[in-house]
Structure formats: structure tokens, C-alpha cells
Amino acid sequence: MLDEPVAAGPQATAPPEADTASPDTEVVAPPTGDTVAPAAPTEEIAPAEGRLERLRGRLGRSRSTLGQGLLGLLGAGDLDEDSWEEVEDTLLLADLGSATTQQVVAKLRERIASRGVRTPDQARELLREVLVEELGPQMERSVRALSHDGRPAVVLVAGVNGTGKTTTTGKLARVLVADGFVVLLGAADTFRAAAAEQLATWGERAGAETVRGREGADPASVAFDAVKRGTESGVDAVLLDTAGRLHTKTGLMDELGKVKRVVERQAEVDEVLLVLDATTGQNGLTQARVFGEVVDVTGVVLTKLDGTAKGGIVFQVQRELGVPVKLVGLGEGPDDLAPFEPEAFVDALLR
Numbered sequence: 001m002l003d004e005p006v007a008a009g010p011q012a013t014a015p016p017e018a019d020t021a022s023p024d025t026e027v028v029a030p031p032t033g034d035t036v037a038p039a040a041p042t043e044e045i046a047p048a049e050g051r052l053e054r055l056r057g058r059l060g061r062s063r064s065t066l067g068q069g070l071l072g073l074l075g076a077g078d079l080d081e082d083s084w085e086e087v088e089d090t091l092l093l094a095d096l097g098s099a100t101t102q103q104v105v106a107k108l109r110e111r112i113a114s115r116g117v118r119t120p121d122q123a124r125e126l127l128r129e130v131l132v133e134e135l136g137p138q139m140e141r142s143v144r145a146l147s148h149d150g151r152p153a154v155v156l157v158a159g160v161n162g163t164g165k166t167t168t169t170g171k172l173a174r175v176l177v178a179d180g181f182v183v184l185l186g187a188a189d190t191f192r193a194a195a196a197e198q199l200a201t202w203g204e205r206a207g208a209e210t211v212r213g214r215e216g217a218d219p220a221s222v223a224f225d226a227v228k229r230g231t232e233s234g235v236d237a238v239l240l241d242t243a244g245r246l247h248t249k250t251g252l253m254d255e256l257g258k259v260k261r262v263v264e265r266q267a268e269v270d271e272v273l274l275v276l277d278a279t280t281g282q283n284g285l286t287q288a289r290v291f292g293e294v295v296d297v298t299g300v301v302l303t304k305l306d307g308t309a310k311g312g313i314v315f316q317v318q319r320e321l322g323v324p325v326k327l328v329g330l331g332e333g334p335d336d337l338a339p340f341e342p343e344a345f346v347d348a349l350l351r
């Protein structure tokens, strides 16, 4: 449903760096006047609380690699060098990466020697302790506070195409709406018309407005207009979905940097969430490094953890990027997004 086109010509809103061509942004339902009222979602949204708990079963495949393999080895008692090599291989196979693997093995060896491990339960406890330590429970993981004294929190969602950016933006909107926040979505992926359509559909379902531009419009202008509208109408959060595919990688990065700079002319960007597909392993880390050079990534969303036997990628992301994993995608369903909790995650791996 396309209604209430917004006059957002370049003179009105486009900042100097933005494209001078008319961005032709429009607002997609729910239609409102000057104030963005929390429109009723068109479908029921599951409460955010206890999501990871409900979604635990989805980590089943990761569990079979890490949990069963390691517990079997460690629970057997005194380990010879061959067994330690197997432990190492199991961790590497689960995508923990070599640095984390070395660290985990060193800690396990030391603690097994000093405390002794004789039963599977003791092995599980020790393994849990070491893995949780590796995930740095002290890291700040919440998506930054949504109270900004009269201005919306601005969240930029970035990542390469297909990782699940649009889906994650939509799911996040639902979580926030379920928590009582008024959300506005900005479809700054103007490279692919279907992406804006997809986001607007998520918005309608969650009860959030979507500001979007015509295919090929300047993404920075669309993002700027979305934040402007969100600020003027007093929403709690503006979530900006960005493009993941351009003709060249340099173009993509330049565009993302520009979107952020242009938005920052009127509001601080509170959160840059980098969406990584957990099934891509090492590739995801390479992407993360490249994105990190262009924008300060404040948190990672690891998607498709339901579809991989390599949940260990979480450890690598954390260690190599020094950025907390804040959210995990555990399915294609609209409510399959959960906050990342190290203890609960490790428990799911070892269950």
C-alpha cells in the first residue's frame, strides 16, 4: 500500500553531499499525520522476553559438532596427545578459529591438570566455563538505550547482500514494537526495488512506517529523510536498512560511509549493526574487517545460526573484531531474532 507521498525534494531536505536529483522519498503505511502514532501491527508479535530460550532447539546442529564431540573426548578422563589433537580439530571444525582454539585448549589442559576431570558432568562444567570466558561476558551487548531525550535512536543496519539485513531490520522492528517503542524504518537500499518493498511489508506487519526512495534514488537522501521524519514525528527509533549489493565493492563502502556521514548531520548514529551470515564462516570475518574500516561497527548480528553446524563462528567474531555479537538470527520466521547471551548460547551448544 503506497499512500501519503511526502514532498521531500532536494531543497527541502537533501544535504549538500546528497544526490541533487530528487530522492522522491515516500512514506509507506501506516499512514499518519504529523505525529507517527504507534499503529497496530497487522499480526501478532511474540514478546521479546525469553526468545533465546524458545529458540534453543534451532542451535541443534551446532550442538552436535561441538557439544557431543568435545564432551565425549573430555569426559573420557586422562587425555593423550592424540585426544588433545582431536579436541583441537573439533573446535576448528566448529569454526572457532585457530586463535580461539589454541586459547581454549590451553585453558582446558591447564584446568584439567589442576582440577582433574573424571566425569562427563565435570567435563561439561569445565568446558562451559572456558567457552563462556572466551565470549567475554563483560561486553556490552544491548542494542543501545532507546531513550534519547526527544530524539530517536538511529540504528544503521549494514552487511553484504543476502546476509539477512532486511529481514533483521524487520525482526528488530518487531522486537522494539513489542517492547512498546514507536519505530520508523528507512529503506536506504535503493539499489534493489524489491528490498524497499520487502522492508515496507515488514513495517506494515509490525506497525511501523517506512520511508523509502525510488529505485536508484540516493540512499543518503532517503536515510536523511527517514531520520528527519522520525525526529519531527517523535518516534523512539529509526532503523535504516542499507544496500548490500552494488556494482563494485568500493562503491558499496563509499555509499555506506556517505549514508552515515549524511545522517550524522542531523542526528547521532547510535548503533551500526553489521549483519553476518553464520554459514559463511571465514568469509564473514573478512567482510567484517572491510566494513569496520568504513564505519564504526558497534555490534554484530549473526544470522542463520539455525542453519549451520558451525556455531563457533560466534567466538571468532568476538575475538577478531572486538565487537560484541548483540543479536542472533535463528530462522526465517518473523520472530526468530534473539538477543545474544553467552551463557545461554554455550548451554545450548553443550546440551
Ligand SMILES: Nc1nc2c(ncn2[C@@H]2O[C@H](COP(=O)(O)OP(=O)(O)OP(=O)(O)O)[C@@H](O)[C@H]2O)c(=O)[nH]1
Binding pocket: 159, 160, 161, 162, 163, 164, 165, 166, 167, 168, 189, 192, 195, 243, 244, 245, 303, 304, 305, 306, 307, 328, 329, 330, 331, 332, 336
Ligand atoms: N534460516 C535463516 N534464514 C535467514 C535468517 N535471516 C535471514 N534469513 C534469510 O536470508 C535470506 C536473505 O535475507 P535478506 O534479509 O533479504 O538479506 P539482505 O541482506 O537484506 O539481502 P539484500 O537485500 O540482497 O542485500 C532470506 O531468505 C531470509 O529469509 C536466519 O536467521 N535464519
